[in-house]
Amino acid sequence: MPSTLVVHHLRVSQSECIVWLCEELGIDYKLVCHDRDQQTLLAPDVYKELSPLRTAPVIEDVDTYTPNHDHIRLAESQACIEWICRKHGQGRLLNKPWDPNWKEWLFWWHFTHGSFQPTCQMKLLAAALPEDHPGVKVANSRINHYLDLIEQRLSKSRFLVGDELTAADIQMVFPLTTQRAFVPIDLSAYPSILRYLREIGERPAYKKTFEKAETALKPMLDANPQSPYKF
Template identity: 85%
Template sequence: MSATLVVHHLRVSQSESIVWLCEELGLDYKLVCHDRDQQTLLAPDAYKELSPLRTAPVIEDVDTYTPNNDHIRLAESQACIEWICRKHGQGRLLNKPWDPNWKEWLFWWHFTHGSFQPACQMKMIAGALPKDNPSQKIIDSRIDHYLDLIEQRLSKSRFLVGDELTAADIQMIFPLTTQRSFIPFDLSPYPNTLRYLKEIGERPAYQKAFEKAETTLKPMLDANPKSLYSIA
């Protein structure tokens, strides 16, 4: 039986997290890769037409919970991750209200897209402003604060929530790694975060995801990797 789950991956984007998730769960899925426009660095029109958001990630699947097994197309990283974990992973990587670390998991599950990644995106936009613009200092200060929170958390546990990988980690890794190809920031002051990235990078599923999903991009797990793109 062919896979019903299709992952549309825009190269050098957060949809890498969805590919990694599928590998961690050992799923049968179809991967369709799309390349950025080399002039604009934006998604091609064919990718934008997949979703009203016009951004990555996008997945397609058969909704077996509907009477007619409707075909669905879904965007938004957290929505895609939750769909895949619940429908194909029997709830794996999603903590439950009765789990000991439920409160911590709920915070970190929402932290990446609610706080950390928006700040990183603001830094991308602010990169076009003069260096002495007050907005630059405000955004850098916010990112530094968020990195401090991540570092403190990882000083207490192997992953964001205890000693087992969860969906919160799947969300977190992109802004700490690949997103720095657009907005460089130094992780040298954060040894626990670097330990965390090293351990993630050694996971067979993470390595396999990059082998399948990327052609030239390598996991950007170092303290200060070279930027691939200019935001000036």
Template identity: 30%
Template structure:
């Protein structure tokens, strides 16, 4: 078994470092830096996968992108006893939350966070996305109110996939008055494997995100 993670600074690939550290799975990491002018990935990453995206992982010779798919597959291979639901009744909610982060939540959060760096979103788009962000964060806040994690009583791949979007929201001052969601994010930050991922991969979020 061999796992090679192509990690790009300030990117979603930090969540895969975190996952691998949580599972104690051996891996090799190849680190890439963004272009200082365009902030885009370097040409070397496109040589690994044509989309030049991070995370990109190579598992036993197979190249994968897409965070949700990578997390789901790695857990199936190496961490199903600890990072997937302990019982079958939680699996539908687990899969829904696992893919919610990138499937539904990512677009409104990322566009809203980046808006100030591109001159703003304008009243129509800004209003639409603002309402979406409120709805999405309220939904996540409700899920962790009186619950330590998104699904069941322990950390799962869904929490690992969600953390990046919450870090973006926090850095962009979007979390607002949501004490349950803030406490949940702090619990994730306090995990040793989360802290190790930052130590190894650098900050998850670009400091200037949100303006």
């Protein structure tokens, strides 16, 4: 039976994590790729129809749990990841309350979108301010603190939660890699993060993600990768 899952991927965006997730789970899905507007670097107008957020990612699926098998469209990365893991992945990559690392997983699962990624966005906006502006100092201080936390964790653990990849890693890798096309972050002082990214980069599912979903972008796994965009 053909898959009901459609993944709308905006190139050079966090929707890459949804493609990567599907590849890690080994599930059937249809991939639809969209390019950014080359003038604004924003999502194309089609996203206005796909999601009220007008941002990536967006997935479409048939909700087999409803009586009429309703067609759904879903946005927000964490929501898309949880939907796919539960409905198509039999709960894989989502830790359970009885798992030994449940508390750690719960923290890191929410840390990326709750703290780290908003701070990256803060740093992006702060780039337009004078260097001595308080907002610049706050953004840099927070992001350095969060990178220190991630480094400390990965110095003791292969992945964010033990020795197995989880959905928390699927969330975390984008702001440490592709998002740096927009928010330059030097990772030279973080050997454990760089080790982590190198290992992620060797995963067959991660490689396949870029083969399928990106036409020109190479995985941004180095300490100071070159951005495909000029600002």
